[in-house]
Amino acid sequence: MVIDPHGHLAAKQRWHPVEFAFWFATLLPFVLIPTYLTLASQIAITAIFAVSLDLIMGYAGLVSLGHAAYFGLGAYTAGLIAKAGWGEPFSGLLLAAAASGLFGYVTAFIVTRVRHLALIMITLGIGLLLYEVANRESWLTGGNDGLQGVTMWPLFGRFDFDLYGYTAYAYALAVLLLVVLAARRLVHSPFGLSLRAIRENERRLPAIGVPSRARLRAVYTIAATIAGLAGGLLAQTTQFVSLGALSFERSAELVTILVIGGAGRLYGGVVGAIVYLVARDRLSGMNPQYWYFWIGLMLIGVVLFLPTGILGGLARLQRRMHTDDAHG
Amino acid sequence: MIAALRTIGLHKSFGSLVVAQNVAITLPQGARYALIGPNGAGKTTLINLITGALRPNSGQILLGEEEITALAPDLRVKRGVARTFQINALFPDLEPLEAVTLAVCERQGVASVWWRRLAGFRSAVDEAYEILASLNLGPVCRRATRDLAYGQQRLLEIALALATRPKVLLLDEPAAGVPRQEGGELFEAIANLSSDITVLFIEHDMEVVFRFASRVIVMVGGRLLLEGSPEEIAADPRVREVYLGRTRHG
Numbered sequence: 001m002v003i004d005p006h007g008h009l010a011a012k013q014r015w016h017p018v019e020f021a022f023w024f025a026t027l028l029p030f031v032l033i034p035t036y037l038t039l040a041s042q043i044a045i046t047a048i049f050a051v052s053l054d055l056i057m058g059y060a061g062l063v064s065l066g067h068a069a070y071f072g073l074g075a076y077t078a079g080l081i082a083k084a085g086w087g088e089p090f091s092g093l094l095l096a097a098a099a100s101g102l103f104g105y106v107t108a109f110i111v112t113r114v115r116h117l118a119l120i121m122i123t124l125g126i127g128l129l130l131y132e133v134a135n136r137e138s139w140l141t142g143g144n145d146g147l148q149g150v151t152m153w154p155l156f157g158r159f160d161f162d163l164y165g166y167t168a169y170a171y172a173l174a175v176l177l178l179v180v181l182a183a184r185r186l187v188h189s190p191f192g193l194s195l196r197a198i199r200e201n202e203r204r205l206p207a208i209g210v211p212s213r214a215r216l217r218a219v220y221t222i223a224a225t226i227a228g229l230a231g232g233l234l235a236q237t238t239q240f241v242s243l244g245a246l247s248f249e250r251s252a253e254l255v256t257i258l259v260i261g262g263a264g265r266l267y268g269g270v271v272g273a274i275v276y277l278v279a280r281d282r283l284s285g286m287n288p289q290y291w292y293f294w295i296g297l298m299l300i301g302v303v304l305f306l307p308t309g310i311l312g313g314l315a316r317l318q319r320r321m322h323t324d325d326a327h328g
Numbered sequence: 329m330i331a332a333l334r335t336i337g338l339h340k341s342f343g344s345l346v347v348a349q350n351v352a353i354t355l356p357q358g359a360r361y362a363l364i365g366p367n368g369a370g371k372t373t374l375i376n377l378i379t380g381a382l383r384p385n386s387g388q389i390l391l392g393e394e395e396i397t398a399l400a401p402d403l404r405v406k407r408g409v410a411r412t413f414q415i416n417a418l419f420p421d422l423e424p425l426e427a428v429t430l431a432v433c434e435r436q437g438v439a440s441v442w443w444r445r446l447a448g449f450r451s452a453v454d455e456a457y458e459i460l461a462s463l464n465l466g467p468v469c470r471r472a473t474r475d476l477a478y479g480q481q482r483l484l485e486i487a488l489a490l491a492t493r494p495k496v497l498l499l500d501e502p503a504a505g506v507p508r509q510e511g512g513e514l515f516e517a518i519a520n521l522s523s524d525i526t527v528l529f530i531e532h533d534m535e536v537v538f539r540f541a542s543r544v545i546v547m548v549g550g551r552l553l554l555e556g557s558p559e560e561i562a563a564d565p566r567v568r569e570v571y572l573g574r575t576r577h578g
Contacts, residue, residue: 003457003467003469005425005453005454005457005469005470006447006450008470009425009426009429009447009453013445013446185443185444185445188445189441189442189443189444189446190429190430190433190438190439190440190441190442190449190452191439191440191441191442192442192446193422193426193429193430193433193439193446194439196419196421196422197419197422197427200419200420200421200422201418201419201420204413204418205402206380206381206400206401206402206405207379207405207410207488208405208410208430208489208491208492209405209434209435209492210430210439211400212402214440215440218440
């Protein structure tokens with residue numbers, strides 16, 4: 001048997017036709033459902049946030065119940081910059097990401113020291129801490145009333161953030177594309193490989209020379225930066241920031257989204273965001289009070305029948321069809 | 329000539345339990361040493377001390393002329409001390425090719441690069457494949473590690489250690505749990521390693537020890553009992569009493 005190790009590794013990272021089809025499909029809302037562009041941009045933002053969590057949870061194996069801390073920090077940073085009079089979107093967004101990244105870098109020193117239940121508690125703690133700080137310092141954040149008076153300048157000085165959300169969706173979609181491109185590079189790089197190895201057997205890594213904690217700190221910082229991007233986008237496109245951006249519910253919802261879509265699969269968070277937010281939109285329209293019931297049911301169903309999420313289930317189906325073909 | 333590895337007066341205890349007491353060993357460059365002793369003699373503990381998984385209460389560890397007693401485990405690997413584990417400690421979901429490539433990338437200092445694709449690191453991939461092929465793992469290097477036969481997983485343990493290009497290789501019962509026939513093949517592979525690599529292996533099977541070790545170190549109760557050629561060890565009455573007379577393992 002002749003084996004080509006390069007070809008084998010290169011094949012894993014090649015673009016799949018479905019990926020092209022997916023990115024083409026993301027343009028369809030502009031023409032097919034222009035009244036839903038606001039929802040579409042919420043989905044794109046949530047997808048960015050979910051890709052961020054996937055890097056630490058799906059790839060490196062760090063479960064977090066406080067990821068909204070970095071999302072909310074980005075949201076308030078972007079909102080406050082605009083409120084202070086600098087409404088240029090791109091620079092505001094970069095500063096939001098930088099603020100979250102910096103906070104991520106600092107907190108990573110605590111977060112990566114612990115595992116399992118302690119890790120969940122510490123991330124939860126960081127989330128609660130930041131929430132209450134924002135709640136208390138209402139002179140700055142607007143507290144419970146949210147941050148008002150966020151006014152954005154037009155994108156590229158030309159495209160206003162309109163009521164229908166054309167600009168918002170185009171903006172969020174472009175950032176999502178860039179984030180997925182970067183994350184795609186990352187997960188197929190030697191760095192990404194070391195993250196998967198950490199998830200598989202962290203204690204083995206020092207024996208092959210890998211400083212696993214330093215790697216975890218790096219990916220945590222990257223994930224926090226991307227979460228800040230998502231939060232900043234939300235603040236800029238809705239021109240408002242509520243305490244909900246920092247809430248425990250947002251962190252928990254994000255874990256749900258990733259589990260539904262499929263963790264450790266790059267697009268799992270994107271698929272999860274679409275399914276979850278569309279379902280929420282439909283369900284809350286039908287039954288505004290009790291829609292969490294159906295989300296709960298969906299979560300249980302996915303975990304029981306699709307333990308690797310929707311994408312994991314699809315991959316399994318594809319493999320099965322493939323072997324059936326092979327056996328003719 | 330400077331020894332490849334030396335320990336001086338290593339001492340380690342957990343509370344009142346002493347697991348290493350004044351352990352001094354010297355491994356000359358290119359040596360093939362066996363470390364034997366009954367269960368609980370402190371053999372794995374010694375490997376843990378040398379690799380940094382445990383910190384000694386006192387004593388020194390020297391790699392060549394450099395003291396590594398206080399160095400972090402991953403930095404010792406970068407200096408050239410590698411080990412394998414008695415119980416497979418692998419990455420079940422990774423392919424052997426990926427796992428060994430990671431170890432090579434780490435040694436080359438490129439494992440924290442996130443902006444370039446793995447397949448782009450051609451020399452690392454080539455080297456990883458060569459190591460795997462040299463241990464007869466070429467044909468299975470693209471399967472998930474969990475799907476490998478047990479003996480192949482034992483070989484992958486060694487492949488991972490070799491990928492760090494060790495000066496000193498510490499093998500903790502490399503053939504543990506492997507049928508005798510396969511165990512022999514595994515030790516052939518170890519015997520064929522470059523003579524630049526200094527090897528210390530823990531092994532219970534005396535036949536294997538006598539066949540592949542140039543010298544033997546005997547440990548009992550956290551101390552060195554004696555060191556000598558296989559013939560000297562086999563003839564020593566103390567060794568017969570504490571070790572050879574007992575039930576054999578593996």
